[in-house]
Amino acid sequence: MAFPQGKAVAAAWAAPVALLALWQVACLSGLFPPQVLVPPSVVAQALADMAASGELQRHVGDSLYRLLVGFAIGAGAGMVFGAALALSRLVEAVLSPLFLTLWQVPVIAFVPLMVMFLGIDEPFKIAVVAIAAFFPMALATFDGIRGVPRNWFDVAKVYRLSLLQLIRRILLPATVPAVLTGLRISLTRAWVVLVAAELLAADSGIGQMMEMGRQLFQIDVVLAGVVVSGLIGFLLDRGARWVESRATRWRTA
Amino acid sequence: MKDQLARWPVRLVIGLVAPLLLIFLWQWQASAHSVTFAPPVAVASALAELLRNGDLLRDTLATLQRAFTGLAIGAPLGVAAGIAMGIWKPVDRLLGPLLHALRQVPMIGWLPLIGLWFGVGEGTELIVVSMSAFFPSMLNSHAGVAQVERRYLEVGGIYRFTTLQRIRFILLPAAMPLVLTGITQALAFAWISTIGTELLTGAGSGLGVAMQTAQVQQRLDIMLVVIGVTAALGFLINQLFRRLRQSLLRWQPAQS
Numbered sequence: 001m002a003f004p005q006g007k008a009v010a011a012a013w014a015a016p017v018a019l020l021a022l023w024q025v026a027c028l029s030g031l032f033p034p035q036v037l038v039p040p041s042v043v044a045q046a047l048a049d050m051a052a053s054g055e056l057q058r059h060v061g062d063s064l065y066r067l068l069v070g071f072a073i074g075a076g077a078g079m080v081f082g083a084a085l086a087l088s089r090l091v092e093a094v095l096s097p098l099f100l101t102l103w104q105v106p107v108i109a110f111v112p113l114m115v116m117f118l119g120i121d122e123p124f125k126i127a128v129v130a131i132a133a134f135f136p137m138a139l140a141t142f143d144g145i146r147g148v149p150r151n152w153f154d155v156a157k158v159y160r161l162s163l164l165q166l167i168r169r170i171l172l173p174a175t176v177p178a179v180l181t182g183l184r185i186s187l188t189r190a191w192v193v194l195v196a197a198e199l200l201a202a203d204s205g206i207g208q209m210m211e212m213g214r215q216l217f218q219i220d221v222v223l224a225g226v227v228v229s230g231l232i233g234f235l236l237d238r239g240a241r242w243v244e245s246r247a248t249r250w251r252t253a
Numbered sequence: 254m255k256d257q258l259a260r261w262p263v264r265l266v267i268g269l270v271a272p273l274l275l276i277f278l279w280q281w282q283a284s285a286h287s288v289t290f291a292p293p294v295a296v297a298s299a300l301a302e303l304l305r306n307g308d309l310l311r312d313t314l315a316t317l318q319r320a321f322t323g324l325a326i327g328a329p330l331g332v333a334a335g336i337a338m339g340i341w342k343p344v345d346r347l348l349g350p351l352l353h354a355l356r357q358v359p360m361i362g363w364l365p366l367i368g369l370w371f372g373v374g375e376g377t378e379l380i381v382v383s384m385s386a387f388f389p390s391m392l393n394s395h396a397g398v399a400q401v402e403r404r405y406l407e408v409g410g411i412y413r414f415t416t417l418q419r420i421r422f423i424l425l426p427a428a429m430p431l432v433l434t435g436i437t438q439a440l441a442f443a444w445i446s447t448i449g450t451e452l453l454t455g456a457g458s459g460l461g462v463a464m465q466t467a468q469v470q471q472r473l474d475i476m477l478v479v480i481g482v483t484a485a486l487g488f489l490i491n492q493l494f495r496r497l498r499q500s501l502l503r504w505q506p507a508q509s
Contacts, residue, residue: 016350018350019354094270105483106444109483113480195361200453206362213365214368226358231357233358
């Protein structure tokens with residue numbers, strides 16, 4: 001499934017190629033005025049121009065940097081928080097009501113609040129990404145640890161495993177699948193929220209590139225932004241899925 | 254200690270510790286800091302004011318209307334597309350690649366393009382919200398139809414069902430749980446993207462617009478009221494749909 005061979009590869013490529021061809025033909029047919037839809041060749045040209053001037057790399061680089069830093073902070077904190085919540089009944093009793101309440105708020109609703117406190121500079125965008133990554137990660141880690149069968153802990157007791165051994169030998173392997181799924185969801189969520197935040201307030205990044213394109217009526221730039229953000233989202237999801245399947249292949253289906 | 258924690262009054266009290274601490278910390282910080290840092294008391298009075306002058310009701314209704322209109326457009330289209338793609342392979346081959354390609358772009362990312370096409374306003378917002386509702390409905394419906402057990406279809410074959418009968422009596426009921434899951438997800442997505450598009454376009458009225466205005470005016474009190482309402486509504490709507498789903502699926506044996 002992950003690595004289609006021969007015919008399957010051709011079939012997988014046929015559809016996107018046909019799609020591009022259709023798009024190009026639709027534009028050449030004159031059905032759409034160029035203010036509305038430009039053909040893929042023009043979008044490709046715009047991408048090439050922006051790549052030549054280094055503008056594209058700057059936007060993509062800035063976006064990915066924010067994603068990476070924010071995701072590392074948010075997912076890391078989420079993992080620790082989720083683990084603490086799952087391992088200690090006391091921590092759960094104290095913090096879970098607050099956590100579950102905050103979880104109801106769409107992350108995007110925090111955006112104006114954070115603009116107010118952090119301004120629209122880099123810390124704001126990293127904080128948005130971190131919050132977007134935090135919640136799914138905390139929940140996945142919590143579920144993962146709570147999902148470990150009780151009798152595994154009994155086995156650990158019988159073997160007199162120390163806490164460290166318990167974590168290394170039982171908790172980690174048992175929770176890796178759930179945590180990886182959480183990582184993937186966090187990563188794609190974080191990307192979506194980052195693009196939205198950049199649309200709203202930024203001086204660089206893919207979202208800002210699209211918003212500037214809209215304001216200047218540069219439809220080729222907007223479409224290029226759509227394509228690039230879609231491609232990055234797709235690659236992030238695929239990459240995370242690949243890691244997921246690699247890391248969990250020891251499990252029987 | 255463990256037994257104590259199992260009792261709900263104890264849990265309630267302990268669960269209130271963190272929020273209360275937060276509120277105290279906030280009140281204390283608010284009195285020490287600038288005017289923009291509204292204390293909890295100010296938030297309560299802002300809530301009272303917004304309730305009295307009707308702003309909150311107007312914005313809430315506008316947002317609800319937008320989200321549900323988007324859901325009403327996007328979800329049926331998504332369910333129809335998903336079922337059609339699940340039943341007829343050619344439709345899947347034709348539409349699948351296009352839809353999956355479109356799906357990769359963050360929904361809010363469509364806003365600049367659609368805004369360019371249709372202008373920044375109600376129409377653009379509705380299109381983006383409908384799209385957010387469309388995709389989860391489509392994906393789940395597709396999965397629902399695709400994983401109908403073969404033997405059900407074989408029974409249909411024995412009864413010489415027509416295509417329509419097959420859809421009506423086998424595929425739809427069997428796919429129903431996932432279709433409803435899709436619609437529930439669509440609702441959540443529609444709700445979030447409604448808030449998001451309102452924030453970004455800032456046109457008309459709505460909770461997102463109110464947040465945006467509060468941010469520009471540096472009114473933390475109003476902002477927090479609106480965020481609270483958004484969270485509470487999102488929670489309520491989700492609960493409502495969960496109940497609805499359960500009662501619609503009463504006939505099903507308990508699910509794993």
